[in-house]
Amino acid sequence: MALGLLEAEKRIAGKKVLVTGAGGFIGSNLTERLVRAGAKVRAMVHYNALSSWGNLEFLPRDVLQEVEVVAGNVEDGDFMFSAAQDQEVILHLAALIAIPFSYVAPRSYVRTNVEGTLNVLEAARRLGVQRVVHTSTSEVYGTAQRVPIDEDHPLQGQSPYSASKIGADKIAESYWRSFGTEVVTLRPFNTFGPRQSARAFIPTVISQALSDGPEIRLGALDPERDMTFVSDTAAGFILAGIADGVAGETINLGTGQTASIGEIAKRILALMICEKPLTQDSTRLRPKLSEVMRLVSDNSKAQRLLGWAPRVDLDAGLLETIDFMREHKSLYRPTTYTV
Numbered sequence: 001m002a003l004g005l006l007e008a009e010k011r012i013a014g015k016k017v018l019v020t021g022a023g024g025f026i027g028s029n030l031t032e033r034l035v036r037a038g039a040k041v042r043a044m045v046h047y048n049a050l051s052s053w054g055n056l057e058f059l060p061r062d063v064l065q066e067v068e069v070v071a072g073n074v075e076d077g078d079f080m081f082s083a084a085q086d087q088e089v090i091l092h093l094a095a096l097i098a099i100p101f102s103y104v105a106p107r108s109y110v111r112t113n114v115e116g117t118l119n120v121l122e123a124a125r126r127l128g129v130q131r132v133v134h135t136s137t138s139e140v141y142g143t144a145q146r147v148p149i150d151e152d153h154p155l156q157g158q159s160p161y162s163a164s165k166i167g168a169d170k171i172a173e174s175y176w177r178s179f180g181t182e183v184v185t186l187r188p189f190n191t192f193g194p195r196q197s198a199r200a201f202i203p204t205v206i207s208q209a210l211s212d213g214p215e216i217r218l219g220a221l222d223p224e225r226d227m228t229f230v231s232d233t234a235a236g237f238i239l240a241g242i243a244d245g246v247a248g249e250t251i252n253l254g255t256g257q258t259a260s261i262g263e264i265a266k267r268i269l270a271l272m273i274c275e276k277p278l279t280q281d282s283t284r285l286r287p288k289l290s291e292v293m294r295l296v297s298d299n300s301k302a303q304r305l306l307g308w309a310p311r312v313d314l315d316a317g318l319l320e321t322i323d324f325m326r327e328h329k330s331l332y333r334p335t336t337y338t339v
Contacts, residue, residue: 002307003243005235011242013038018084020044020074020120021093021135022067023054025196026188030091030234032059035066037238044083044094047071055195074116077123084123089241090132092120095168098199099139099161099286100339106160113164114171121175121183131182131247133240134172137165138189138226138254138295148298151187151250159290169250182247184240189254189297193230193317194324198338202227202318205265206325209274211334216269216276219284221262224294226254229317232310239306246305254297255310264314271318284337 003011017034021027022043034041045053053069072079074094084090096102096112117134124132141149142156157163175181192202201218208216236253240246259267265278285291302308325332 002303002305003239004307005239008239008242009037012238014040015089015242016040016042016087017089017091017241018042018044018087019091019093021095022069023052023056024093025055025193026191026230026233027093028055028058028195029193029230030093030237031056031067032063033231033234033238035063041066042068042070042083042087045069045071046094047073058195074119075111077119080119081123081126084120084127084129087127088130090120090124090129091237091241092117092132093135095135095165097137097161098339099159102159102161102164103287104339109160109164110167114167117168118171121172121181125175125179125181131184131241132172133237134168134183134185136169136185136187136250137162138187138252138297139292140166140169140187141295143292144294144296147294148256148296149252150298151252151301158292159286176248184246184248185250186236186240187250187252188233188236189226189228189252189295191228191230191233193321196230196321198332201261202264202268202321203325203332205268206272206322207329207332207334209269209272209276210325210329213334214276215279216265217279217281217284218261218265219281219286220291221265221278221280222260222293223291224258224260224296225264226256226258226296227264227314227317228253228255228310229312232312236302236306236308239308243306249301249305251302251305252297252299253302253308254299256297256299258294258296259314267315268318268322271315272322281337
């Protein structure tokens with residue numbers, strides 16, 4: 001029988017959990033949820049000259065004071081070994097994720113996503129960490145050859161980013177098969193919600209709707225995406241970190257529903273009572289053979305093994321995201337295309 005979220009949160013209480021990529025969008029939401037569940041969280045953020053903790057700085061003060069924050073880089077194996085000391089569970093989210101930038105700097109994606117994941121796994125193996133949850137992405141499937149997409153769908157490297165994540169997934173698989181390192185690979189489909197950067201299309205639409213600009217500029221409007229609210233994705237990580245009988249598994253996290261980017265953009269504008277037109281900006285288009293046209297998940301494995309199912313519908317999640325961005329408009333540059 002699948003564990004269920006309430007039982008998982010009871011089991012994670014008191015556990016020493018390292019979250020890599022904790023300063024990111026999903027990582028910060030996950031860190032907050034872990035603290036509220038009673039976990040002892042070590043949050044790893046990317047070292048930077050500004051000493052910024054990224055999105056962790058949005059956490060309420062009473063939550064953040066319970067977090068041990070360490071700054072470093074997953075590309076440094078010695079640092080990762082130090083960061084993983086005494087930890088029972090590693091939730092590995094640190095990655096370069098912006099697809100457009102992967103066309104510009106592909107080697108960076110191999111170093112961070114492939115070599116960085118290797119460093120996390122090697123530290124876990126040497127230290128005897130109980131469980132590693134590795135973050136994949138639905139982008140590894142490429143354009144759907146069949147729908148809904150289950151975990152046995154062929155992998156297609158349609159961008160340097162997705163290719164680097166395929167490599168990372170296979171490294172994770174090898175550590176389970178070769179060394180018995182308890183690894184669970186989660187493949188979130190498109191996650192959205194508060195704290196997400198303008199590199200994603202939903203914040204791009206909202207930020208332009210909140211601006212004085214006359215239109216909403218986007219790339220391709222036809223690709224279809226399966227959108228999961230961030231609290232549901234975070235719940236999936238907690239379940240995967242503590243559930244029994246899931247070592248070595250790869251598990252999708254998605255709603256099983258899809259809509260085109262253009263359709264979702266129109267829903268956002270309707271919720272915001274904004275009548276700006278949608279226009280296509282050619283500089284935002286992916287190379288023709290790189291665009292992933294349709295992503296829709298089969299989440300039956302997540303339901304069966306984890307007891308996971310999405311709880312927040314699209315409109316409710318969009319309204320929460322809109323409210324966050326209204327309160328933090330200064331974080332976004334609506335007139336600039338963020339690569």
